[in-house]
Every structure is written in C-alpha cells, then in structure tokens.
Amino acid sequence: MLVKVTIICGFLIACAKLGLGADQTSYPQHASCKADWTFALSCTEVHHRIRDQVKAWMGPDCGDGIKCRYTKTFANSEALRAKHTTPDLKHVDVFTMVLSESDGICKLKGSSSRSAKDAVFDNGANYCAMHNLIVGSKLNEAEGYTENTGDNVCTQYSSANCDVYQPV
Known part of the structure; x- marks a missing residue:
C-alpha cells in the first residue's frame, strides 16, 4: 500500500510541475513574474527611490512581513538588479x-524569477519582491502611476498578499 501511495504522489507532483491537469495559461511554468510600471517622474528619480528602498530593507528583521533581506547586485542609470x-x-x-x-514618463520593466530551478509556485513572492519596493518607495503614489501584470505572466499574482510572508 505504501508503494502505491508513493507512486501516486510522485505522479501527481510530476504532473503539477509540468502543468498537466491545469489550465496552461494560468501561470508561468516556473515561479516568476513580469510587470510593467509607469510614472510621471524622471527615471533618475525612480531609480534613486528604488535603490534607496533596497538599501533600507537589506537587514534581516522582517517581523511577520517580507519587507527585508534585499540585496542589490547591480545598478546603473538604466537598470537595477537585486x-x-x-x-x-x-x-x-x-x-x-x-x-x-x-516625454517625461518613466517606464519600468520588472522581471523576477525564483532561483530554484524546480520552483513552480511562490504564493506571489516574485511579484511582491518588486511590488513592495514600489510601495515602500511611495512610487505608487506618484502622478501617472500605472501597473500592468497578471496571472498569465506572474505566478499566483491574484492571490498574493504582499504584507505577510506565506511559506510555499
């Protein structure tokens, strides 16, 4: 009986990783997110705010949230990687x-991916990693602010809670 249960569980996990039995357009195949934002600000201002927010949240103290443990890995005037x-x-x-x-509008294209190659779900963590920087730096309050993303390009976007860490 244990062998049969183990085989069935293994089959179900493999199907989930391949997306079998689920709507193929629901989420990306790998835990990831793509999002676009616009702001009626200079890109220099947008860049500085995001960079400063990454620095502010570098420490390990998260409380019960997820606004911590950021690390900047690269930055120039056109891009920021963290x-x-x-x-x-x-x-x-x-x-x-x-x-x-x-024309005075800064466009920001974000792309995030879980480093584990076998990650399928992330409870919206890839979206939240970027979204929280936008909110933390108050860019969501800037004139001309728009955000464009969705479940088809952002794993579990519609069920993401960016205030509380939700283990996968």
Whole structure:
C-alpha cells in the first residue's frame, strides 16, 4: 500500500510541475513574474527611490512581513538588479528592473524569477519582491502611476498578499 501511495504522489507532483491537469495559461511554468510600471517622474528619480528602498530593507528583521533581506547586485542609470531572500531563508528571488524615459514618463520593466530551478509556485513572492519596493518607495503614489501584470505572466499574482510572508 505504501508503494502505491508513493507512486501516486510522485505522479501527481510530476504532473503539477509540468502543468498537466491545469489550465496552461494560468501561470508561468516556473515561479516568476513580469510587470510593467509607469510614472510621471524622471527615471533618475525612480531609480534613486528604488535603490534607496533596497538599501533600507537589506537587514534581516522582517517581523511577520517580507519587507527585508534585499540585496542589490547591480545598478546603473538604466537598470537595477537585486535579490530578495524569504524570511525563512528557503527561497531566493532574483529580479531586474529596467528603466526607459520618454516625454517625461518613466517606464519600468520588472522581471523576477525564483532561483530554484524546480520552483513552480511562490504564493506571489516574485511579484511582491518588486511590488513592495514600489510601495515602500511611495512610487505608487506618484502622478501617472500605472501597473500592468497578471496571472498569465506572474505566478499566483491574484492571490498574493504582499504584507505577510506565506511559506510555499
């Protein structure tokens, strides 16, 4: 009986990882997120605010939230690359934000991915790693602010709670 249960569990896990039995358009195949934002600000201002927020949240003190454990890995005037480690230290999400400016509007393209190759679900953590920087730096209150993402490009986006860590 134990062998049969083990085989069935293994089959179900493999199906989940391959997305079999689920709507293929629901989520990306790997725990990840793509999002676009716009602001009626210079990209220099947007870049400085995000960079400063990463620095402010570098420490390990998360309380019961997830606004901690950020590390900047690269930055220039056109892009910022960083990583976010979950409070339980089990998962690392690596993200890049690329800035482009035109006619006084800064466009920010974000892309985040869980570093574990077999990660399928993340409870929206890849989205939250980027979204929390936008909110923490108050860019969501800037004139001209828009955000564009969804479940089809952002794992578990519609069920994400970016205030509380939700272990996978």
